[in-house]
Amino acid sequence: MLLVSDKSGLAVRALVGLARAGGDREAVAIAEVARRADLPLTQLEQIFVQLKRSGILRSQRGVGGGYLLTRPVSEISLLQVVEAIDGPLGADTDPAFNGPRDALQGALSRRTLEEVVREEEQSATPMYWI
Numbered sequence: 001m002l003l004v005s006d007k008s009g010l011a012v013r014a015l016v017g018l019a020r021a022g023g024d025r026e027a028v029a030i031a032e033v034a035r036r037a038d039l040p041l042t043q044l045e046q047i048f049v050q051l052k053r054s055g056i057l058r059s060q061r062g063v064g065g066g067y068l069l070t071r072p073v074s075e076i077s078l079l080q081v082v083e084a085i086d087g088p089l090g091a092d093t094d095p096a097f098n099g100p101r102d103a104l105q106g107a108l109s110r111r112t113l114e115e116v117v118r119e120e121e122q123s124a125t126p127m128y129w130i
Contacts, residue, residue: 001051008085011047012078013037015056019073019117028060028064031070047085054084073117079108 006128017037021028030048034041049058056076057067069076083089089108090101 004082004089004104005086007047008082010037010039010043011081011085012113014039014044014047014075015051015073015081015113015118016070016120018057018067018069019113020121023067024069024073027064027068029066033067051081051084054080056080056084061094073113076108076113078111078113078116079105081113082108 014033014037018028018033021032021036023033030044031041033039034044037044039047048057048059052059052067055070058070059065059067079089089105090097093101
């Protein structure tokens with residue numbers, strides 16, 4: 001299938017929240033990631049199981065425990081996230097769609113979590129309350 005599921009989009013959003021909370025340097029509690037990504041905790045738990053199984057995340061138990069990225073955000077492509085959640089992109093696609101599949105795979109493999117984090121930080125408009 002050539003579609004990227006909503007769940008993959010939520011996984012990207014969750015990983016951006018984790019990265020912004022410092023999850024590339026120290027463990028971050030899943031409740032904090034859920035709050036930052038504005039996701040229900042139960043849904044995030046399911047997503048993190050798949051991301052952990054794929055090697056994108058690791059968990060740390062105990063006091064100060066939580067989740068950490070296994071690599072820097074500059075080394076995690078959106079294709080890796082999508083395939084961790086949805087499986088291989090276009091694995092069951094008709095050969096007539098190989099070109100579009102390859103183009104989508106290429107675009108997602110070139111785009112990293114670092115770029116998404118940077119863009120989100122740049123687009124955040126500060127709010128000033130009086």
